Amino acid sequence: MWQAMLMAADVPNSHQIIVNGFITAEGGVRMSKSLGNGVDPKDIVDEYGTDALRYFLLREVGSFEDSPFTLERFKDAYNSGLANGLGNLVSRIMTLSERYINKRVVELIVEDVQSIGMNKFLSIALENFDLHTACNMIWSDITKLDKKIAEEEVFKVVKVDKEKAEKMFTDKPIHKEFLNSDNPSKVIITDIDIEKENIGYLWKLAVIACELEAFLPDTSKKIIEIMKENKKPGQPLFLRK
Structure with a gap:
């Protein structure tokens, strides 16, 4: 209908049309007042x-299919995903960072990461309007970082070394193709693949925080502020419910 209206008004048709799915109630049943199965998003917020x-x-x-x-x-x-996942990860990293890492070091890490463009794979997902996949990419990194910290037992390492x-x-992430040919001693970081690069926890967390800006802007801002202050969260980012 919309395209016909554009043609009638002698206006160019849309180049892309994104058709999203429906949010349904349990069992794929449509939400309606008559069925009494609707949910008020304001109550959730x-x-x-x-x-x-x-x-x-x-x-x-x-992004494109019906979802209950x-x-x-x-x-x-x-x-x-939030209370036990992202929120717990931030608390674990920043509790130890506050005790053992210089504040200025953390500030510089955040500033460096903020100057870097978005991960190319995440960017491709966004260009294709696949927000679901893009968000899952970030949470995959969160899960892997959480697992890495648990396996390496840094809370034990810090007591002995x-x-x-x-x-x-x-x-800091260093990769061959990041080196400046005119000045080999200077490293140019154009992208950080936190899955492949063996980089520090604070670098990984800063990348995650910056990538979250397009999805969870309030949370992204909070994490960046916490990192720049180099303090553990005063209260959990997400309280368990």
């Missing part, structure tokens, strides 16, 4: 916050 709802809609709802919504499913996603522990937090 009041209880969990705006970014929590953004997270669910971006990660748990397909229930309060139970929302709560499970909130606790696993502070220098090694500091490197685990601050090691």
Whole structure:
């Protein structure tokens, strides 16, 4: 209908048309007042916050397919992905960083990462309007970083070898193609692949925080502020519900 209206008005047709799916109730049933199975998004925002709802809609709802919504499913996603996932990761890293890493070092890491363009694979997903896949890419990095910290047991390393522990937090990504041919001693970082590069936890967290800006802007800002202050969160980013 819209395209016909454009043609009638002698206006060029749309070059791209993005058709999203529907959000349904449990069992794929449509939401309606008559069925009484609707959910007021304002109630969810009041209880969990705006970014929590953004997270669910971006990660748990397909970009182009119909997806079910229930309060139970929302709560499970909130606790696993935000409270126990991202929120716990930030607390683990920043609690130790506050104790053992110089504040200025952390500030410089954040500033360097903020000057870098978006990860190319994430950028491609966004260009294709595939927000679901883009969000899953970020949470894949969050899960891998959380697992890496658990496996390397940095909380034990720091008690016996502070220098090694500091490197685990601050090691800068260096890759052959990042080297400046005119000045080999100077490293130019144009992109950071936090999955492949063996870089410090703070670098990885800063990349995640910056990538989240397009998805969870309030949370992204909070993490960056926490890192620049080099302090553990005064309260959890996301309270368990």
